[in-house]
Amino acid sequence: MTQSDVPATDPAVYDSYQAKWSALPDTADAWLARAREVAQVLGQDAAQRDQENKSPRAEVVLLKHSGLLKLLGPKKYGGGEQPWDIGYKAIREVAKGDGSIGMLLGYHLLWSTTANIVGTPEQAERIQEWIISNNYFVGGAVNPRDSDLKITSDGEDIVFNGAKFFNTGGVVSDLTVLEGVLDNTGEHIFALVETRQPGIQFAHNWHNIGLRLTESGGVKIENVRVPWADALGWDTASKTPRDDVLKVPFASLLLPTIQLVFSNFYLGIAQGALDFASKYTVTSTRAWPFGGDNKDSPTEEFYILERYGNFFAHLRAAEALADRAGNELATLYSQHSDNRPGLTSQQRGEVAEWIASVKVVTTDVGLRVTSGVFEVTGARATSLKVGLDRFWRDIRTHTLHDPVAYKNRELGRYALLGEVPEPSWYT
Structure with missing residues (x-):
């Protein structure tokens, strides 16, 4: 295709x-x-x-x-x-x-x-x-659960080959981030390339239950050449990673930064679901006439008011936590962007645990709110024309990206033993 x-x-x-x-x-x-x-x-x-x-x-x-x-x-x-x-x-x-x-x-x-x-x-x-x-x-062909793209050195260029099962936004991107391992070294290289070139071939196979407009399908990378000068963080003369760029904790901030991206769109989706549902409840939901304490309006129903209040409170708490984590990360960038070696592993790890906390909370609250809003909107709100289901489908799809159980374990080690996590592709 x-x-x-x-x-x-x-x-x-x-x-x-x-x-x-x-x-x-x-x-x-x-x-x-x-x-x-x-x-x-x-x-x-x-x-x-x-x-x-x-x-x-x-x-x-x-x-x-x-x-x-x-x-x-x-x-x-x-x-x-x-x-x-x-x-x-x-x-x-x-x-x-x-x-x-x-x-x-x-x-x-x-x-x-x-x-x-x-x-x-x-x-x-x-x-x-x-x-x-x-x-x-900018899109990205970076999915750590797939085999790494293979990188070979060819004179003044490096050459990427391989495939990724997921590649968010690539089809509609101008530039694509590639990441792979340089042959016989075990060292990873990131590079940005123009998307529209013969060596980047999209599978056009994204047809999932949620986040359907993200073009997150597969991609094949075939002989995509990049100048050594564009190998991020590498010394072009020696063709080795620069210790002051890639061998310091600052370079690993890429991972908690994107984890907090995830949590913020989970939170936004859940907030959008509550707002969408509340408008539907006010305009279209009917009061229940067989409860023995009959009301004229759904907005007078105790169970509806109680559910909306509880959802609202939990989303407010999640938003406050997300804002705190965002401030913590922004502070690290502000303090260390011009002094990368100055960031310690402990500082990096403590911010990662703020971000892990947000991931746990927004996953739990997001799934609960986006499924629970049907209880306060009624059976007619399940119509595809209404579209209330898209909020749950979106959160359910992406919260499977990396198991939140591992974030809970990570936080348990931090709370119980004071251990900050080792940087990984998901922490």
């Missing part, structure tokens, strides 16, 4: 927003207001788009029009230069309207800043200018 054969949404439907959002927001509050505007646009037909399951070309263009792809980028290249805690809140806001697009935004913000974490300062500057000045959307 070629790219032209894949059904896709039409970017022209969002043409008017290019002029409407021609200027970037200039404060943190304005950026979050922009994210809420995007969520409102997406929420208008989210259920229909979810069921149609078309490649989200239009939705990515909407993100480009909004400026949100540039939120973390340097101002000197046309970015918003906001810290990660604002990035996380923006992801959450977009996910309230459409979980798939909130996820795409989150993955993009992570992959577009990869060079800031594992690249040299020169690489980070060059790649940030490349991404932000072109308003590129």
Whole structure:
């Protein structure tokens, strides 16, 4: 199947927003207001788009029009230069309207800043200018549970070969992050490449129950060449990893950073479900007439008020925890981006445990809220036309990414023994 054969949404439907959002927001509050505007646009037909399951070309263009792809980028290249805690809140806001697009935004913000974490300062500057000045959307062919891509050295280039079962956003991306192992070394290399090239072949097989507009299907990588100069964090002369870039705890911040991306779109999806359900309850749910304490309106029903209050309280608590973790991580970046060796393993580990806590709580609360809202909306809310089911399907799909049981165990060792986790692909 070629790219032209894949059904896709039409970017022209969002043409008017290019002029409407021609200027970037200039404060943190304005950026979050922009994210809420995007969520409102997406929420208008989210259920229909979810069921149609078309490649989200239009939705990515909407993100480009909004400026949100540039939120973390340097101002000197046309970015918003906001810290990660604002990035996380923006992801959450977009996910309230459409979980798939909130996820795409989150993955993009992570992959577009990869060079800031594992690249040299020169690489980070060059790649940030490349991404932000072109308003590129970035996907990633990085799935640690698959076999690593094989990398071979060929003169001044490295060559990637292999396949990944999952590849979020790649089909609709401008750039793709590749990651693999250099032959006979065991050393990993990250690099960004242009997506539209013959050696990147998408399977177009993403047809899952949730997050249906994320294009998270498989990809084959065949003889994709990258200059050694673009091997993030590597010394081009010696062709070895730079100790001051890749052999320090700072480089491993990539993993807790994306784990907190996950938790924030879980939280946004759950908050969106509660908001969507509450509107449905007020307008369409009927009071139960056979309980012996009959009410005229569903909003007078004790069990409905009790459930909404309980869901609301737990989501508020999860949001407070997510904000605290976001602040902790943003502080590490602020303090150590210009002094990477200064970050200790203990500091990195303690922030990872804040983030693990958020993962546990948002998984538990998100699944509970997105399934529980049916109890307070009624049988008619199960109609596909209503689309309330998409919130649960979205959270259920991604919370299987890595078993939350291991996060609970990790937190148990931290609480009981004071042990911070060793960096891994999931911690």
